[in-house]
Amino acid sequence: MSEGLNIVVPIKQVPETTEVQFDEETGRLIREGVAAIINPFDEFAIEEALRIKEKHGGVVKVITMGPPWAADALRDAISMGADEGWLATDRAFAGADTWATSLTLARCIERMGGYDLVICGLKTTDGDTGQTGPEMAEHMDIPHVCYVSEITEIGDGRVVLKRNMDEGVETLEAPLPLLITVGKDINQPRLATLRGRLKAKKAEIKEITNNDLKMDPNEIGLDGSFTRVVKLFEPEVPEAGEVVEGTPDELAEAILAKLQECKVI
Amino acid sequence: MGEVPVKVTDACTGCGVCVDACPFEAIDMVNDKAVINEACRACGQCIDACPVGAIVMSEAEAVDLSDYRGVMVYAEQRGGRVHPVSYELLGKAQELAAQLSEPVYAVIVGSGVGAGAEELVRRGADKVFLYDDPTLADFRDDPYTDLLAQCCKEEKPSIFLIGATSLGRSLGPRVSAKLQTGLTADCTYLDIDPETRLLRQTRPAYGGNIMATIITPNGRPQMATIRYKMFPEAVKVDHPKGSVVEKTVDVSKVRDRVKVLGFEEAKEQVSISEADLIVSGGLGMGDPKGFELIREMAETLGAAVGASRPTVDEGWIDYRHQVGLSGRTVRPQVYIACGISGAVQHQAGMKTSDIIIAVNKDPEAPIFRISSLGVVGDLYEVVPRLIEKIKEHSGRA
Numbered sequence: 304m305s306e307g308l309n310i311v312v313p314i315k316q317v318p319e320t321t322e323v324q325f326d327e328e329t330g331r332l333i334r335e336g337v338a339a340i341i342n343p344f345d346e347f348a349i350e351e352a353l354r355i356k357e358k359h360g361g362v363v364k365v366i367t368m369g370p371p372w373a374a375d376a377l378r379d380a381i382s383m384g385a386d387e388g389w390l391a392t393d394r395a396f397a398g399a400d401t402w403a404t405s406l407t408l409a410r411c412i413e414r415m416g417g418y419d420l421v422i423c424g425l426k427t428t429d430g431d432t433g434q435t436g437p438e439m440a441e442h443m444d445i446p447h448v449c450y451v452s453e454i455t456e457i458g459d460g461r462v463v464l465k466r467n468m469d470e471g472v473e474t475l476e477a478p479l480p481l482l483i484t485v486g487k488d489i490n491q492p493r494l495a496t497l498r499g500r501l502k503a504k505k506a507e508i509k510e511i512t513n514n515d516l517k518m519d520p521n522e523i524g525l526d527g528s529f530t531r532v533v534k535l536f537e538p539e540v541p542e543a544g545e546v547v548e549g550t551p552d553e554l555a556e557a558i559l560a561k562l563q564e565c566k567v568i
Numbered sequence: 569m570g571e572v573p574v575k576v577t578d579a580c581t582g583c584g585v586c587v588d589a590c591p592f593e594a595i596d597m598v599n600d601k602a603v604i605n606e607a608c609r610a611c612g613q614c615i616d617a618c619p620v621g622a623i624v625m626s627e628a629e630a631v632d633l634s635d636y637r638g639v640m641v642y643a644e645q646r647g648g649r650v651h652p653v654s655y656e657l658l659g660k661a662q663e664l665a666a667q668l669s670e671p672v673y674a675v676i677v678g679s680g681v682g683a684g685a686e687e688l689v690r691r692g693a694d695k696v697f698l699y700d701d702p703t704l705a706d707f708r709d710d711p712y713t714d715l716l717a718q719c720c721k722e723e724k725p726s727i728f729l730i731g732a733t734s735l736g737r738s739l740g741p742r743v744s745a746k747l748q749t750g751l752t753a754d755c756t757y758l759d760i761d762p763e764t765r766l767l768r769q770t771r772p773a774y775g776g777n778i779m780a781t782i783i784t785p786n787g788r789p790q791m792a793t794i795r796y797k798m799f800p801e802a803v804k805v806d807h808p809k810g811s812v813v814e815k816t817v818d819v820s821k822v823r824d825r826v827k828v829l830g831f832e833e834a835k836e837q838v839s840i841s842e843a844d845l846i847v848s849g850g851l852g853m854g855d856p857k858g859f860e861l862i863r864e865m866a867e868t869l870g871a872a873v874g875a876s877r878p879t880v881d882e883g884w885i886d887y888r889h890q891v892g893l894s895g896r897t898v899r900p901q902v903y904i905a906c907g908i909s910g911a912v913q914h915q916a917g918m919k920t921s922d923i924i925i926a927v928n929k930d931p932e933a934p935i936f937r938i939s940s941l942g943v944v945g946d947l948y949e950v951v952p953r954l955i956e957k958i959k960e961h962s963g964r965a
Contacts, residue, residue: 402749402751402787405741410625430773431775432753433737433741434753437709438745441746446825447709447742469734473830488887517623517624519575519626529750529785529787530787532781532782537777538777538778538912543936543938544940547941551950555956558950559958562869
């Protein structure tokens with residue numbers, strides 16, 4: 304292995320708030336007027352990449368797929384300390400589900416000059432699927448480890464790490480190249496410095512279009528997506544019961560009565 | 569992926585430029601058309617060299633939808649114990665299969681998991697595909713992916729359901745990518761469109777603010793991961809007619825790149841997913857010590873302790889207690905929320921509880937809009953009195 308690690312962090316630009324509205328007639332989300340930020344989970348991925356680079360040397364490349372203005376998210380990542388920003392942007396990529404997105408990103412990463420470690424946020428706050436990372440790993444035929452809470456060792460082409468499962472914490476050893484997904488328990492992301500912001504402003508964003516990838520139009524964007532959203536609607540809300548006020552004693556009594564009523568005591 | 573991803577389209581003129589461009593001698597000319605052979609490394613040199621753009625990177629293979637029948641469930645297990653979400657999926661699968669007049673399948677992978685397979689038959693599976701091998705004792709994404717993909721290719725189910733546990737959320741995407749089909753994450757509702765016979769997969773998105781119904785018209789199987797505690801478990805049937813089908817495991821043919829070095833079971837076994845009674849604390853407690861009171865109350869009631877996301881973010885309590893969209897979905901008989909304002913993302917994890925009791929100082933707290941009983945008051949005044957009263961009551965009873 305050459306000096307240092309080649310680390311790629313795929314990121315996504317998401318709406319700042321999840322309180323979105325949608326057009327009942329077209330069934331489409333209204334995205335206008337909502338500020339866009341880096342998916343918060345991706346900041347943990349960027350931070351972890353930077354820490355690995357600081358310790359072991361190497362280069363941190365961020366990539367996103369999206370409209371031209373998604374370059375803003377790349378610049379934010381560069382201002383945190385990432386070295387290169389890559390933007391996969393093409394009308395033909397639009398409307399992709401996780402399958403098509405992960406395939407496009409995989410093909411991009413394979414053209415970005417080698418990779419040892421791909422670090423993804425464990426999910427995005429808009430789509431909320433957590434699927435793009437593992438799917439990307441399969442498309443690249445590299446192993447993946449989800450929900451990594453700690454990287455304990457990197458060296459000799461292998462990584463020892465811990466992952467959080469529902470029942471406890473697993474310690475795993477994986478070979479490089481490897482894809483991992485990380486969440487908020489792995490680190491505390493740094494803030495961008497002023498110098499970083501200046502660097503980001505001037506940084507060149509490298510664009511990748513389908514002219515570069517030459518992917519079959521039937522496997523990118525909406526046409527390449529196996530899933531279709533057929534309906535969007537607001538969630539049902541259970542009916543509210545009574546709301547009571549009173550002295551602490553009366554209130555405790557009201558709860559007690561309810562618990563007796565449902566026969567749990 | 570096994571298959572060569574480079575494809576030659578009908579635009580090929582047979583000029584032969586690609587044959588010279590290929591560094592691996594992976595292109596033959598057959599009947600004046602370029603044909604990619606197995607030596608292909610997908611380097612893309614030919615794609616760049618082709619003067620008419622007739623060579624493309626392509627993963628997609630045409631599927632004949634009518635070949636696919638059956639609703640299959642992945643039976644997750646740890647140490648031979650089948651995860652209850654698998655029985656819930658089996659119950660749902662029976663309902664969907666009945667509508668489609670198709671069989672119900674389950675697939676189980678592990679070591680010494682034959683008893684689990686039998687139990688799935690007793691609970692009504694028509695066929696349970698069993699991959700049992702000592703090397704499969706610990707879950708690893710690689711071999712489990714390859715075996716599930718192999719099973720789907722051989723058995724061709726039209727629908728394949730996986731529990732949205734930490735394991736299922738890691739495994740499902742890998743399997744769907746390998747099978748080249750769609751996957752819908754974290755579904756909370758499933759049904760069949762009577763006209764198209766497609767599976768309608770409904771899931772929350774945007775932090776639970778929106779529900780989306782998704783279909784997979786052209787990929788097979790139609791895959792979805794399903795939240796735990798959404799459907800009742802399949803129960804034992806009177807005369808089980810199904811059978812266990814043992815599948816051969818050829819370890820040399822499955823990938824296995826990640827080693828499990830150790831497993832540390834969570835210190836505190838938190839079982840909020842299974843609990844019938846839950847007492848939860850939120851940021852409104854104002855202090856991590858608030859959980860001491862919550863625990864006392866939970867102990868008195870024999871309840872599990874839940875928590876809102878902000879308290880977990882603040883480090884007041886372990887993430888395994890977290891209720892909500894980014895934590896666990898719970899469906900207890902009674903859910904008692906103390907100092908929880910009731911953000912949409914929290915509601916998404918608990919609003920299907922039979923009875924919701926909320927204690928909050930703020931009469932405008934959104935939690936009151938979904939509570940069966942809302943109590944406007946200071947939890948530090950109300951809860952200690954409640955604990956006393958419950959103790960008195962149990963003493964009398």
